[in-house]
Amino acid sequence: MTHAPDTIVAIATAPGAGGVGMLRLSGPQARPIAEAIGVRAMQPRHAHYARLRDAGGEVIDDGIALWFPAPNSFTGEEVVELQGHGSPVVLQQLVARCIALGARQARPGEFSERAFLNGKLDLAQAEAIADLIAASDTRAARAARRSLDGVFSRRVDEVAEQLVLLRIHVEAAIDFADEPLDTLGGAQVRSGLVTALQALIRLREDAERGRKLRDGLHAVLVGPPNAGKSSLLNALAGSERAIVTDIAGTTRDTLRETIRIDGLELTLVDTAGLREGGDAIEREGMRRAREEMQRTDLAIVVVDAREPQAGRDAVGDSIAEVPQQLWIHNKSDLLDAIPSDAPADVVHVSAATGLGLDQLHARLRALASGSAGDSVDGEFSARARHVEAISQAIGHAERAESELVHEHLELAAEELRLAHEALGEITGRMSADDLLGRIFSSFCIGK
Ligand code: GDP
Ligand code: ZN
Known part of the structure; x- marks a missing residue:
């Protein structure tokens, strides 16, 4: 059963103060509501200056109104855009006024959803709107x-x-x-x-x-318990999101953090340490770690610099299927010197002191910019x-x-x-x- 859609309203500009703020109304009542607020004699797709008033006739703001009659609008419905000063207080008052006049606060994505339902956009295009808004470069x-x-x-x-x-x-x-x-x-x-x-x-x-291109590089941190995976995630993300403890096996769930290196997006997933045995919760964490590894672009393998071989043994062939691998010897602050026989592609760092993090950043930046390959026509x-x-x-x-x-x-x-x-x-x-x-x-x- 279909029934007539209601009229929705939302602030369309970014939250916070700005020079201009915009409100969008979509649905059969869009125009009558705009008229009730004070916009007169609207013509399709013409800018109209108006004084926008509250129920008592007092001016809330002055601004510009634009009317896009159905079906030639973004949603395919009657649409009115009201541009006022970009004050959150003023914009909220205008929204409240529209709601009092019969509109409803729009849900996230509801304008695009209506555009899809009315055949203005297909699903992939509707998703592309969100991707365009969130694009990182x-x-x-x-x-x-x-x-x-x-x-x-x-x-x-x-x-x-x-x-x-x-x-x-x-x-x-x-x-x-x-x-x-x-x-x-x-x-x-x-x-x-x-x-x-x-x-x-x-x-x-x-x-x-x-x-x-959209998701950026997806990386999973793996390695034996206590190698410093969570500490490294914190050091890279600059926060205290992951729980760091010195009891082996505390990162039981997977945690993710999105960081930006020179505008390139990198999603880091911290996993439970790879270790046989453990309790049921720990085994569940390890199952999730393996699942993450099946869909990741990069395994960042973190081992204790003092016992790298033990670390390599613990990781074993669990990362064999991951397309790219980056080996990190953490806790290098506890070494007297970087061993001369260390493999050249290993990055020595210390999550605790920050040693080597610049070099790690450079390696991650190179990997992230290469992950989508070179730009091609029609991408x-x-x-x-x-x-x-x-x-x-x-x-x-x-x-x-x-x-x-x-x-x-x-x-x-x-x-x-x-x-x-x-x-x-x-x-x-x-x-x-x-x-x-x-x-x-x-x-x-x-x-
Ligand atoms: P995870 O199990 O691999 O996630 O390891 P955690 O990040 O929880 O770290 C385990 C322990 O090692 C904690 O006590 C950390 O403070 C310590 N730790 C982590 N990174 C370093 C480091 O670079 N140097 C030193 N000295 N200690 C570290
Ligand atoms: Zn951890």
Whole structure:
């Protein structure tokens, strides 16, 4: 059941004082509310100077009002923007006045959600708005801007389209069950599927690059208990977030901290020390540590500089699958001198005294700037959920391929449907119903 949407209001500018502050209203009452506050004779997309008044007629502020009639607005609804002075007190008074006149305080993301529901943006584009706002450097901002412009969504739609056409062919062949697929253009379907798979694999690579641009480098701190992982996280983050103790095995949960090195984002995850045995909570912490390690870009291995070999033994092959590794010998303040036989790629630091932290920063900066690779044309931003959805689509398309080889047409058609559905999750665009509608409308088998 659908019912008429209510009218929402929120301050759209950043919290705090500023030269200008903006309030956004969206919904059927947007214009009447603006009029009740004092904006007169609004014309679409024209700036109107107005004195904005409270219930008693007293002026709260003066400013500019802009009316965007439905459906030609960001949300697709009636939208009014009120710009006043950027005083939190004034803006709050205006919000309260709008609420008294029948609006409701908007939830986070609700304007974008309405834009999505009204078909103004697809899901990936709506996510790109948040990514653009949060972008940590120009390259990430440019990539988010491209996703918002639909660059990523169009790539997804193109492959989705190929999958639909393939499925339509396979569905058609099912209705001629006596004929082998080859007489019905099977070779064409198979080569079409190979092309679609190649496109999916390229799309996943590009989305993965976009994800790294957005998320920055993700690193997990690993090493034996008491090596100083939590102390190092604190030293890097400059806070006391992780609990540091000298009882082995106290970091039972995983803790994460996002730090910025020259504008590049680095997420650090502190894990429970790798150690056999321990109590149930500690084992749970270690299970999570292993889980983190399956999806991280970098393992920062922290060992005690006084007994590096014992540290290496404790870590063992637990980090073998992580794409990049950085070895750190901590507690170097307790050494008389850095051993001359220490491997060149090891960074000697002391979380306690700050020794070697500059060098560690430099290494992390190099790793973070390299994580997304070099900038490429048409680069777009993406999220982990998008990469995951593309991987699922690839899995289904591969299964469709092998079902086709065995002439299992129903199973192949089902895998193609699932591949398409996985891609549809990225844009939120294509529901199962429209797909069926398209299949039935483009086919007239006569049954
Ligand atoms: P974790 O188990 O690997 O997270 O280790 P913690 O960060 O909890 O540190 C264990 C103990 O080593 C604490 O008592 C820390 O104060 C101490 N510690 C950590 N880093 C250093 C360091 O660089 N030098 C010295 N002397 N002690 C350290
Ligand atoms: Zn710890």
